[in-house]
Amino acid sequence: MASAGRGSCVAVFGYALARPPRRAIIAAGAATVIFEGLALATAFASDGLLRREDVVLWLWTLTAIAIAIRSRRDTVAALTDRAVRAEQGREEAARRRVAEERLRIARELHDVMAHHVSAISVQAGMAEHMLGRDEQVVADAVRNIRTSAKTVLGELHSVLAVLRRDGTAVDAVTAPVRGLDDVAALVEAVREDGTSVHLHLGPVPTTLLPDVDLAAFRVVQEALTNARKHAPGTPVTVTITCRDDLEITVTNPRAETAPRSTADAVPGSGLGLVGMRERVTGAGGTLDARPTPDGGFAVVAHLPTSTKERPA
Known part of the structure; x- marks a missing residue:
């Protein structure tokens, strides 16, 4: 009978480690009832080493220890999962900021380049069309081309300067905001x-x-x-x-x-x-x-x- 009590304690302990606390308590209660019934049926009192009350005490003590171990293990797993999710969230936020910054820079480059390059193209076409006809118009067109080229280079330099900065200074712009x-x-x-x-x-x-x-x-x-x-x-x-x-x-x-x-x-x-x-x-x-x-x-x-x- 004593070996049966020890076996019940070991079985309930293993079950409590693998199952939620509510089921572990139900299992411990069921094992207690079954063991007490068998003990009464066989008139078990003591074998010199383990009394009936000791078996019940050990059964519930081991159940409580198993529940505590499982609860701690679940807590550690939850904290680990939360830390992993937080790290993933930070990485996702960082990727999103990088994507937004790339879009902003691409938009700035498009606006600057499209406007000034189209002006250069128009002026170059005008100069080509009037070449040999009106030198003053050609000279004005070349001057406007030079001005547009200097402007686009200046704005391009200010945008590219942002790209060369580290992440902490990405919002600092070297040129005045238009x-x-x-x-x-x-x-x-x-x-x-x-x-x-x-x-x-x-x-x-x-x-x-x-x-x-x-x-x-x-x-x-x-x-x-x-x-x-x-x-x-x-x-x-x-x-x-x-x-x-x-x-x-x-x-x-x-x-x-x-x-x-x-x-x-x-x-x-x-x-x-x-x-x-x-x-x-x-x-x-x-x-x-x-x-x-x-x-x-x-x-x-x-x-x-x-x-x-x-x-x-």
């Missing part, structure tokens, strides 16, 4: 390239958030670039007003004439409107770009003038 204050100079530069631009700039807040201010400038820049590419020779109207929000409208009529030759056409990446929409949406605004009934094209952007207007 904004609505630069729109007048941008329009003037486009006019010098031969595009007629009408600018209507109403009173706008002077406390715009940096990403909103930059998005507003880039919308105007990209819209002017697209008009120069796809509707050369047509006048462009830029209207910037502020009521409940900042509204930017850039329109141009349908082009009456196509580029003089395929070589004169400025190829596009097809990502200009996508980049504009991503930039405006990221700043908390909306953008609508579509053909107009008269065959022209219109870009309308709405941007918040304060953090309260940002979508949650």
Whole structure:
């Protein structure tokens, strides 16, 4: 009978290690009842080494020890799993920040390169067309090409400088952030390239958030670039007003004439409107770009003038 008691203790201990505490307690209770029944049936009192009460005490003691061991093991496993998940979350967040930064830099490179390279292409075409006819026009075109090249190199240098920094200083920009204050100079530069631009700039807040201010400038820049590419020779109207929000409208009529030759056409990446929409949406605004009934094209952007207007 004593060997049966020892066997019951070992069996219950092993079961309690492998099963949840509730089942372990039920098993210990069942083993106690069975052992007590057998003990009473055989009139077991003592074999000189192990009394009946000792068997019951050891059975519950081993059950409690097994439950404690299993609980500690489960706690360690849960903490380990939590640590692994936290590490995976940090790695995922880091990858997401890297992807977002790459997208931001790619968008900046596209906006800078598309605008200035298209200006260089237009001026080079003009110089080639007027070569031998009007030396003053050629000289002006070459001067504008030089200016555009210096500008794009400067902006390209500021963007690439960010790439060379470590991760802790990735948001530091070496050049001033563009904004609505630069729109007048941008329009003037486009006019010098031969595009007629009408600018209507109403009173706008002077406390715009940096990403909103930059998005507003880039919308105007990209819209002017697209008009120069796809509707050369047509006048462009830029209207910037502020009521409940900042509204930017850039329109141009349908082009009456196509580029003089395929070589004169400025190829596009097809990502200009996508980049504009991503930039405006990221700043908390909306953008609508579509053909107009008269065959022209219109870009309308709405941007918040304060953090309260940002979508949650």
